[in-house]
Amino acid sequence: MKKIILASIMMLASISVNAADLVIDNPWVRAAPQNAPATAAFMKIINNSKVDKKLVKASVSNPDNYKVIELHRTLKQDGMMKMIKQEFMPIKAGGELVLQPGSWHIMLIQPKAVPKVGESVKLTLEFDDGSKLDVEAPVKKMKGKMKGMMMKHNMSGEHKKAMPMEKPMKK
Amino acid sequence: MKKIYIFSSLIVAVIISAVILMSKLPSLEVARFVSPAKDLPKFQLQQNDKPFNNQSLKNKWSIMFFGYARCPDVCPTELMFLNNISENIKIKMPDVYFVSVDASRDTPDMLNKFTAYFNKNFIGIGGKQTESDKLSSFMNVIYERVYHKDGKQVIIKKNATVPDELKDSYLINHSADIYLINPEGKLHAVFPLPHKLDSFISDITRVVNNYK
Numbered sequence: 001m002k003k004i005i006l007a008s009i010m011m012l013a014s015i016s017v018n019a020a021d022l023v024i025d026n027p028w029v030r031a032a033p034q035n036a037p038a039t040a041a042f043m044k045i046i047n048n049s050k051v052d053k054k055l056v057k058a059s060v061s062n063p064d065n066y067k068v069i070e071l072h073r074t075l076k077q078d079g080m081m082k083m084i085k086q087e088f089m090p091i092k093a094g095g096e097l098v099l100q101p102g103s104w105h106i107m108l109i110q111p112k113a114v115p116k117v118g119e120s121v122k123l124t125l126e127f128d129d130g131s132k133l134d135v136e137a138p139v140k141k142m143k144g145k146m147k148g149m150m151m152k153h154n155m156s157g158e159h160k161k162a163m164p165m166e167k168p169m170k171k
Numbered sequence: 172m173k174k175i176y177i178f179s180s181l182i183v184a185v186i187i188s189a190v191i192l193m194s195k196l197p198s199l200e201v202a203r204f205v206s207p208a209k210d211l212p213k214f215q216l217q218q219n220d221k222p223f224n225n226q227s228l229k230n231k232w233s234i235m236f237f238g239y240a241r242c243p244d245v246c247p248t249e250l251m252f253l254n255n256i257s258e259n260i261k262i263k264m265p266d267v268y269f270v271s272v273d274a275s276r277d278t279p280d281m282l283n284k285f286t287a288y289f290n291k292n293f294i295g296i297g298g299k300q301t302e303s304d305k306l307s308s309f310m311n312v313i314y315e316r317v318y319h320k321d322g323k324q325v326i327i328k329k330n331a332t333v334p335d336e337l338k339d340s341y342l343i344n345h346s347a348d349i350y351l352i353n354p355e356g357k358l359h360a361v362f363p364l365p366h367k368l369d370s371f372i373s374d375i376t377r378v379v380n381n382y383k
Contacts, residue, residue: 030247033288035281037339038243074244076364078313080344081245085319101248110339142251 021049022091022127027137029121030101032114039114040072040105041123041137044098047091054088054128055097058106061122067110074102088128101142115139199377200370201362208357214305216270216298219279223268223296228356232265232379235350237303237312239273239343240285240295249347250289252366257290260372262379265351267293272307272314273343274300275333310358314345351375353382 027043047053058069071086081102089104091097099105106123108115115121120138127133216223234253238246250269257264269286271277274297282295296303307314316327318341327333333341349366353359360378362371 032247033284035284036243037241040244072244077344079346080313080315081347081364082317082324082344083244083342084324085322087322101244101251105244107243 022047022053022131022133024125024133024135027123027135028140028142029108029115029137031117031139031141034114036111036114038107038109039111040101040107041121042099042101042105043135043137044096045089045091045125046096047093050093051129052093053091055091055125056088056128057126059124059126060108061124065112066108070107070109071104072107073104117141199360199374201367202351202360202371202374202378203363204360204378205358208353208355208359209309210357211352212305212309214302216296216302216306217279218294218296219283223298225356228352230354232263232354233352234265234267235270235306235310235352236267236347237270237272237307237310237314238345238347239271240277240281241273242343245345245347246285247289249349249366250286250293252368252371253293253349254290255368256371256375257292259368260376262376264292265375265379268296269293270296270303270306271298272300272303272312272345274298274303276338310348310350310361312346312348314343316341316343318342351378 023046025044025046027041029041030039032039041058045055055071058071060066060069063069071089072083073086073089074081074083076082086104089097089099097104108121117139120136123135123137125133125135211225211228213225218227236246236249236253238249240246246269253267257267267286267290269282271282277295277297279295279297282297286293286295306312315329316333317324318327318337319325324344327337327341347364349362349371350358351360351362359382360374362374
């Protein structure tokens with residue numbers, strides 16, 4: 001009996017650990033002009049597990065409002081800033097990935113109605129281990145308090161433990 | 172004794188010239204001086220329905236950035252950065268000009284709505300691509316039109332016609348340095364990436380305060 005209790009406690013514990021494997025911090029969507037052809041969602045994705053994870057898909061609760069949702073990364077290459085579509089976003093075991101302006105981001109492309117400040121965008125993130133996370137990202141107009149920390153365009157968004165940059169994509 | 176005399180006058184000379192040099196060119200954290208400042212090539216662009224040309228840049232400091240109104244990430248990030256500068260800078264904020272490198276799509280109205288969203292004083296500049304190219308190539312701005320195919324970027328050649336299905340969606344890879352034009356309308360300093368609020372403000376303040 002004791003063993004069963006212990007086992008179930010351990011099981012419960014392992015479940016709760018699993019549930020917190022991936023944690024989303026400070027999600028937000030960039031406010032954009034009403035005629036903007038796109039806007040983007042940003043956040044920090046923390047991987048508390050011992051396994052590398054990949055964000056493979058992002059979707060919204062109102063897909064009809066957008067032409068498509070894509071994973072993107074802005075990179076400095078050949079003296080230019082390039083926004084390159086990504087198959088996935090890597091979140092290294094025990095590491096984190098920061099989605100921020102000028103770096104990794106989830107593109108919300110061709111919105112019929114550009115989400116406004118005060119509203120929020122409900123996102124579902126899907127990872128390569130099959131897990132899903134629902135995120136509610138408030139729309140913000142990224143103002144002065146960020147003190148330029150978001151402007152490091154050529155910084156990779158990753159934590160020091162995160163995956164090294166993939167090779168520049170050949171055109 | 173003579174040697175000591177020569178040596179000490181040499182040291183004095185070095186110190187004096189260093190002081191003169193430093194007073195002319197204050198040491199900057201991130202920006203690069205264009206020394207001597209360079210005349211811009213003659214250009215004729217549009218600020219809404221008004222002409223925008225070399226004369227428009229005289230008697231005030233100006234900041235120039237090159238981009239396009241449909242820019243999804245880099246231009247909004249940089250314009251918001253420049254808005255942050257305007258809110259934190261202690262000297263008079265230079266006029267900010269956002270020069271389009273996408274003449275075929277950027278109408279004056281789109282450019283104005285776009286720049287005004289970040290700061291109502293920011294000015295969108297459009298006009299003929301050949302005219303904006305004069306400025307951008309002078310500044311060493313590089314750009315290329317691209318679209319995504321099979322997860323990779325494909326470049327649309329400079330003079331190629333853009334297929335209809337890509338007209339709305341092509342992106343532009345472009346440099347994102349910020350250019351400072353002095354009151355004589357000359358290129359005075361360049362702020363390369365990455366742009367950080369504190370060093371940007373300290374550099375621009377030093378440059379402006381040390382002018383003439």
